[in-house]
Amino acid sequence: MSITLRDRIGAATGAAFVVLIMVGNQMASGGSAESAHPTGEQVLKDVALQASSATYLPGFILECLGFAAFIGFLGYLATVLRRVPGRGPVGIAAGAAIVSGAVMVAVKLGSVAPLGALAIDHGHLSPPLAQVLNDLGGVAFVISWMPCAIFVAAAAAGLYRAALVGRPTAYSGLVLGVAGLALSIAGVYDPLDANPLAFLLGLLWLLAVSVRLAVKPGAVASTGSTGDGTAEPRVAVSA
Numbered sequence: 001m002s003i004t005l006r007d008r009i010g011a012a013t014g015a016a017f018v019v020l021i022m023v024g025n026q027m028a029s030g031g032s033a034e035s036a037h038p039t040g041e042q043v044l045k046d047v048a049l050q051a052s053s054a055t056y057l058p059g060f061i062l063e064c065l066g067f068a069a070f071i072g073f074l075g076y077l078a079t080v081l082r083r084v085p086g087r088g089p090v091g092i093a094a095g096a097a098i099v100s101g102a103v104m105v106a107v108k109l110g111s112v113a114p115l116g117a118l119a120i121d122h123g124h125l126s127p128p129l130a131q132v133l134n135d136l137g138g139v140a141f142v143i144s145w146m147p148c149a150i151f152v153a154a155a156a157a158g159l160y161r162a163a164l165v166g167r168p169t170a171y172s173g174l175v176l177g178v179a180g181l182a183l184s185i186a187g188v189y190d191p192l193d194a195n196p197l198a199f200l201l202g203l204l205w206l207l208a209v210s211v212r213l214a215v216k217p218g219a220v221a222s223t224g225s226t227g228d229g230t231a232e233p234r235v236a237v238s239a
Helices: 003-028 040-051 056-082 087-110 112-124 127-143 145-161 167-189 197-215
Strands: 219-225 231-236
Touching (some): 003 056, 003 197, 040 127, 087 112, 087 127, 087 145, 112 127, 145 197
Antiparallel strands (some): 219 231
């Protein structure tokens, strides 16, 4: 398999992540209460409804596949950014992107634990305990916005330094990352008033960048020499 084809597939996993989790979430949460802080009685009612829903399990599976795709995208980033010359600044940004992306996945998957317990034991849970378990999952989701914001900013910086995205794309990613970090801190402080706008726009940014890199991937075009005679790859820039 050529480097270009592998890069296209790897880049496409970012878009797959966004699409799968958005579609999966809509399917899994269909019919649930729209309240930002539902009562324990409403939580138990929603869980019972989901247990009998024909779309809940397919939606849950799609979300899991989405995070598996994101892990693939992190691997793509680690590989493609490792090829470029002058890796100092690129390496720092790439490392930050990989670490923050992995933390985001860990936090998000960890947030499933209280919801899983709620799904298993909803038949004999009291409403207050059901509300606590549901709130644990919700707060963990808000916490995941923080590493997601760092990921967007670091990925934007790394891809720009690697000449794989242009300045507008990089700057928009940096702005979304900073805004997402601020909103995530505010959201953790007051989860009931948490604003997911920067998080959602960050997902759209990732979708756009992933599609662009899948359609027009950068490729190692030639080899240059460093001062000590060591050959370094050169990256062909796609606009």
